[in-house]
Amino acid sequence: MDVGALLVLLEAPDYTIAREILQRGFAVLFLIAFLNAWNEFPALLGEKGLLPAPRFLALTTAKQAPSLFRWSRTPYSDRNLRIVCALGMVLAVTVIVGLPQAGPAWVPIPVFLTMWWFYFSISSIGQRFYGFGWESLLLEAGFLVGFLGSHAVAPPLLMILLLRWFTLRVEFGAGMIKMRGDSSWRDLTAMNYHHQTQPMPNPLSRTAHLMPTWWHKGETLGSHIVQLIAPWLLFLPQPIASFAAMAIIITQLALVITGNYAWLNWATILLACAGISDSFFRWIVGGPWPEWGIDAAVRRVDEASLAEATGTPADTLTSPLWWVLLIIAFVVWQCVLNVPALRNLFSSRQLMNAHFNRWGLGNAYGAFGSMSEVRHEIAIEGTLDPSGTDGWREYVFKGKPGDVDRRGPVVAPYHLRLDWLMWFAALGDYRDSWFLALVERLGTGDPLIRRLLGPDPFDGEAPALIRARMFTYRYATRDERRAAKVAGEPVPWWVRSDPRTILRPVDLRGR
Numbered sequence: 001m002d003v004g005a006l007l008v009l010l011e012a013p014d015y016t017i018a019r020e021i022l023q024r025g026f027a028v029l030f031l032i033a034f035l036n037a038w039n040e041f042p043a044l045l046g047e048k049g050l051l052p053a054p055r056f057l058a059l060t061t062a063k064q065a066p067s068l069f070r071w072s073r074t075p076y077s078d079r080n081l082r083i084v085c086a087l088g089m090v091l092a093v094t095v096i097v098g099l100p101q102a103g104p105a106w107v108p109i110p111v112f113l114t115m116w117w118f119y120f121s122i123s124s125i126g127q128r129f130y131g132f133g134w135e136s137l138l139l140e141a142g143f144l145v146g147f148l149g150s151h152a153v154a155p156p157l158l159m160i161l162l163l164r165w166f167t168l169r170v171e172f173g174a175g176m177i178k179m180r181g182d183s184s185w186r187d188l189t190a191m192n193y194h195h196q197t198q199p200m201p202n203p204l205s206r207t208a209h210l211m212p213t214w215w216h217k218g219e220t221l222g223s224h225i226v227q228l229i230a231p232w233l234l235f236l237p238q239p240i241a242s243f244a245a246m247a248i249i250i251t252q253l254a255l256v257i258t259g260n261y262a263w264l265n266w267a268t269i270l271l272a273c274a275g276i277s278d279s280f281f282r283w284i285v286g287g288p289w290p291e292w293g294i295d296a297a298v299r300r301v302d303e304a305s306l307a308e309a310t311g312t313p314a315d316t317l318t319s320p321l322w323w324v325l326l327i328i329a330f331v332v333w334q335c336v337l338n339v340p341a342l343r344n345l346f347s348s349r350q351l352m353n354a355h356f357n358r359w360g361l362g363n364a365y366g367a368f369g370s371m372s373e374v375r376h377e378i379a380i381e382g383t384l385d386p387s388g389t390d391g392w393r394e395y396v397f398k399g400k401p402g403d404v405d406r407r408g409p410v411v412a413p414y415h416l417r418l419d420w421l422m423w424f425a426a427l428g429d430y431r432d433s434w435f436l437a438l439v440e441r442l443g444t445g446d447p448l449i450r451r452l453l454g455p456d457p458f459d460g461e462a463p464a465l466i467r468a469r470m471f472t473y474r475y476a477t478r479d480e481r482r483a484a485k486v487a488g489e490p491v492p493w494w495v496r497s498d499p500r501t502i503l504r505p506v507d508l509r510g511r
Helices: 003-009 013-045 053-059 078-097 108-123 133-148 157-181 191-197 205-209 213-228 240-258 264-275 278-284 293-310 321-337 339-345 417-426 433-443 478-486
Strands: 375-383 465-475 494-506
Touching: 013 053, 013 078, 013 108, 013 133, 013 157, 013 264, 013 278, 013 417, 078 108, 108 133, 133 157, 133 264, 133 321, 157 213, 157 240, 157 264, 157 321, 157 339, 191 205, 191 213, 213 240, 240 264, 321 339, 375 417, 375 433, 375 494, 417 433, 433 465
Parallel strands: none
Antiparallel strands: 375 465, 465 494
């Protein structure tokens, strides 16, 4: 086989739509992530944050937490943090509008790597507030998708396959962690609880929870089928790969409409698009049944060989040799980095959301390896009455359940980090330093942290006393809501019970 034909075999010209979705889509997620850091990082992790980043940097090394904020010329400050966020958002916008894609083949690479380095520098010092799998997912994807190249070259086939392998790590890893982690996934009862106990429900979560048992069993079984089987089908010829990718996308959209998981589901949807060909996209919108698989590949090779032999131009010969060699070297390097993740997938001691190197490439992924069957919520309350006998009011969070009459909001793909950690606090994390610091800041009337919450019950005034109580929450049944409506009472979304004090009333105004 001649060189031209070999180069053609390493191209994937039928994946230009997938490339656009992947590059522009992850740029949108980077934009949201940088905007989120701009809004929340100073209050949570800034110079006066709950877990101050400068203190963390002083207690760790560059090997433990690499970050540009370790450079003497760019020490951490809230101002420098926002400069980095602003630059990251500008770069993201350039990709969204298509500027790097209009340049030479290599241009998207430094743009995405710069976004990756900026956000990695933020995430690596984000401590507990950035300890979520979707941070690693965004970063690793951002490191990879620039190597899909610009419009000057065809999408590299090896990168398409690498992104499919990435999708398999995410989906199959999540499926295996469920099967190994909790018997409720194995006996098909997990979804009986999930919609009610998930970290941050949305307006449709209650409806999903109140579906019959047979529906929930179908949800659980469907999750297993898609996560454990569909990712492997991504490596079969078209149109099987496209149908497998669509199955993954549909299940992820079901999670999008029934919960708030930041950009986890959207990132998985974007990765799955690496399995969908342009021909399949066109067929979906009414085009003809296309030529797929071996026949299409043979035709492209024949056209390339003829063009090279006759010296005539051919649209299939778009990638220069240096570019193909760069992609081969990059993919080989990534394969080496992925060996620990491959071993982890088949390990009886499978790790979830684990890193195997300091740069967070080739990670292990997974979610909900164990299922909570009962929902607990923490209410932080204050009063202006120094005796503590009256006037207790609850601090309102933007996303997490609190007021029993309020339905869950739609937040994702934005990430309310404090609200998410309050879910973990109710599982036992209320003894951690971040939660104690939160109570202290609320007790002293700190305006920085209050901006991350809903309406202030004390209009900026520090309460005389502050306390924390734990409740058990469940969705109100249809009968309970109907009865309240008939009685002219507020119609409840939640029912809460079993109050118990986890932090006794304390005066923090002098702190």
